[in-house]
Amino acid sequence: MEITLSTVSDDAATVGEGERDAPAGRGERGESDFGPPPPPPPPLPPSVSSAPSTVSSDPPPLSVPAPPANPASLSPPYAAHVVPAEFGSFCQLPFLLTPEAKGRILQGEANLQKRHEMRATQLSAMEAGRYSQDLPFGSPDAPFLELVVDRENLLPDTLDAVARRPAADLKKPLRVKFTSDGMAEEGIDEGGVTKEFFQLLVREMFAGGDRTRAPGAVLPGPGAEAGGGVGAESGAPRGSGGPGGGDAQGRTPGGPSMFSYEEESRLHWFNPASLSDPESLARFRLFGAALGLAIYNGVILDIHLPPVAYRRLMGCRPTLADLTELSPSLGRGLKQLLAYPGQDVEHVFCRNFVVEYEDPMAVDKSAAVAGVRSVELMPGGADIPVTHSTRGAFVDLYVQHVLDTLVSKQFAAFAAGFYQVCGGPALTLFTPGELELLVCGEPDLDMEALQRVTKYDGGFSAAHPAVGAFWNVVRNMPLEQQKQLLFFTTGCDRAPVGGLGNLPFVVQRSGPDTSHLPTSHTCFNVLLLPEYSSREKLRERLLVAIANAEGFGLQ
Template sequence: MRSCWHPEAWQVINNLVSMICRLCNGEQDANTDFVKLELMEFLSMIPPNEINHASVSDHLHIFTSSCVPQALVMLYMSPYKHNKECATESVQELMASIRFMLPQTVSSQFVPVVLLLCKMLQRAAGYDDSLYKFCRSSLGDLVKDAKNFNHGGVVDDDDNKVVIELQDMFPFAAEVASKLSRGLVSSVESVSDFRFLRDDVTDFVAFLKPLKAAVRYHLVSPSILPSIAKFNEEINKIKFVYMLFDGMLKTLVGCFEKMEGLVIEKKENGGWDQFLVILKELHDVSKLFQGGERCFWKSLKDFTRSLCHLIVRYAKRGEDYGWILDQKDAIDFESRRHLVMLLFPVVVIDEYDDIHEMLIDRSQLLAESFVYVAREDPERLRRGLFLEFKDEEATGPGVLREWFFLLSQEIFNPKTGLFVACPNDPRRSFPNPGRVIALALMNNIQVGIVFDRSFFLQLAGKNVSLEDIKDADPFLYSSCRQILDMDPLAVDQDALGLTFVWDIDELGSMKVAELCPGGKNMIVNSRNRKAYVDLLIHHCFVASVAEQISHFARGFSDIIGEEKNMKTFFNSLALEDFDRMLHGSESDISVVDWKAHTDYKGYLETDPQIYWFWKLVENLTAKQRKILLFFWISMKYLPVEGFGGLTSRLYIYKSNESIDHLPSSHTCFYQICLPAYPSMAMMKNRLDVITQDHVGYSFGTS
């Protein structure tokens, strides 16, 4: 032993195997702790930072040629309970050390050892054995974490040698896929064992990673696989991956067929949180085959309800859902909204957090608000906002909602010059500082504003076309449409009298801007009129507001985190989606819905004051209802779901104040405090006062 390489390592392994043999023979003085200690001693001898990995290979040779894996399995299958426990602890410690103690370049060389352990445990103990499943998961983790793959298998980083063949992973991938399929079916038929289902999903994703890497080199149509598979080893690998994909997709379709009814009946069995993980993995595989992605989405087209339920229920912040958002028409508005809102940081207000405090003078609302918002570190703004109005006691979420609404209305007021209203739709406007809008979205506050299509498209990084400016500038749209529709002969006879320039009115002074170099000398004709219209639209709606849009985008990105998230946000929504998120419901406030989401404290629903109240609300104008709602909860615009979309139910409290007093409110808690007025006429008089626009927010207390 002294004459061989690494004699200390040989000695440790020899002692280890000898002790295992003694334990298996039932010797009473054999020490079970010795096995684990010697195993760890051996691993500590492997040089972790040696550039030449010959020493690592030598140690692996010592480990395998001494039949340590076989000895550990023999110990595990021993009839003595303490031996089984010893083997379990030793193997678990070995797996943990390989994965977490050794550097990746070294641990990748242990993959064949773990593979051998898995094969032997599978044969000796069976598929359902806990130690086998632990080793199988460890193998999957090692394979998944490996940095180097090729079409042959997992490759060692240093000498580019294949340490595990791709075919060696087929049985494990197939086994996991089969077990996972059974678990998924069980999850829609009965209550599943969530833990094991999650473990199976983790293993499935792990074993698929190198398989996908191999298939990525060969984009093949599934239709030709049967005819060429028997002649081509590479195609056999591709066929295996396709069969996994096809089988799992069919399983999911069967599950979704049952899930549709369960979603309607609100009977979820559990374990459904793993469906999105599997769908993402299958979508990734589908892109490896010609027509595969189309097949994937076609298979799901009849199960929108189930897919949307999974998204709203289980989609989590920090995960990648671009694969769904790229097919945004496959899901509904609520799901799209949920996914894009996950791009924002979560608002968690804690008394120990360094939240951003603001003290605002109502008479200087716009100026002071922008000082607080524009100059503050975005990180503090994301932590939460606390606001007070000067000389007012009210604080809390209700005051914050009021501030967002009032500030947005002020920003979008044409008199401020920050925005210009669109002639065809006075609700729509051009760019403003983006932090305010992003903060309103992050805090789920509807501010009654929508944006012009051309602005929205540019935030998404898309081009602006003629049809996109229809609302923003109907006169220019009509003029451009006439130019494009004119008889070509008339255009070529210079009936238009146009060149590639545009007249600009700057503070009463007319200036001429060339739409392209040499534009003054370029006459518009039938051949270039489309280019003229495109350049004109670009000048008026892109180039002329590029700086403002850049400022808005930068402000929005400050809150959502980065520019990539901002573009994903706007790319994943239709303009109508964004309208609904920012503006809220377009419908008139429903008194029936209002009443259904209101509870009572101190009053009974049958009390005359409650009957009078709702009768009077029914007779209010649409504008008065908005003012009353604003007085009550500091919101004039409801979410698209109506009152059901609010974070709380509403409350009518019986006030102890004199009947001479007006109603008051605690907007933070969605409470209106109503004195016990003795008549409907007196209550009407009091409601008439608080539903006047200029006093509608004057009596809230928090």
């Protein structure tokens, strides 16, 4: 018996007649300033411990859009998922679906919502007598979410532009126009400029990672003087500038950057010391919206958040394993506490239900060390010792404090922005790991898989000598140069879900032998390659091109 799993294709994800006949006024479809904040994510189950917990739980569930009134207008598997009372579908059994299939379903949902918002905008403009085929770029009556941003003022411009648009506009297809020195840059956004926009925006948000220590960096433990135990192992990795390095606009005005960089794990995390005023929280909300928009528009982002960020987005409770992935040495220290065989935990570890951490934004006058903040993990925690029977509760409260309470405002703003854009029913099909894959793509680059699916144009074919020389050069590149080639041609240096075998890729002949460099159309993943006279010349010209790929969106 053969079972075929169908998914929503671009053509299938159309809006039904009932939706076409229901024009919506702009005021009815959304509110400005990102719209009203959605309700928080699902509450976490209470932890099992022998001590009372005062750790704040994750916010309650974020709402998702209501199912359409006319399920017949949707392709059957997706309609069955949204309206299960009337249909049966494999979408209700997500463990049967591959990440690629889930990605296609999500893209089908996105295409449906994009078309709905485009048509709703056009009908609204026609009713008001404002409809025109020649609307200026960025007009609120345009069927696209059109952003005009200055390269030198990218983050503030984006924040301002998105905040002024109705929430429903975030469901439109995205188009971006860059300006420099007040002048619009050349180039039409067919996807390449959008990719460049996301790369630059994320780079600014993550730049300037602060040198911070996670809570627990000053924990004493057995044998601390000899360099052992929790005291030695729990020091959180010190941050360098992170991959972005240096000061940048990701740093909230007058305060630290949005994210800290954990050097040991090479991951970013929400900076506990970042300000929680409305302006800084708006930036975290924009970050969440940017992730949602990237998923919605099929753009892979080069970000390095720990898996717990995606687990929390899906309503999972943080665990010690999550903390260990973010800060391996801190996780090892807490595991040593749990594994200590003796009954004299209280006397050996000398810990109470208190967490201590470095806070560069405040100096606690009562602390033994200047700049160290002490926080009780429960009422009266400073007077409650950690014993053999309560150490499990201590570790649980500690983990929740570090990964939840300490960054609760920042994460809530991030989650609100994400779910405002990407909160449809299709998202519930994904596991946290699959969601991370959807956002970041796959780091492994299988160039042989890419060669198998590559198409050729302009006189090239798989058997052409210049094409053979090209793939010989590519296969012998180190990984970093292969990533540069992928970035030069597609605008992203990571593979999509399912690997490079799922990436549309074209190598096109752009003329006879010349000294000119190869070029690319990142909108369509096309490499324009002259027919160079030798493999050595091809290699030299290609390496120069991929090493200088900024501004690729103009092609």
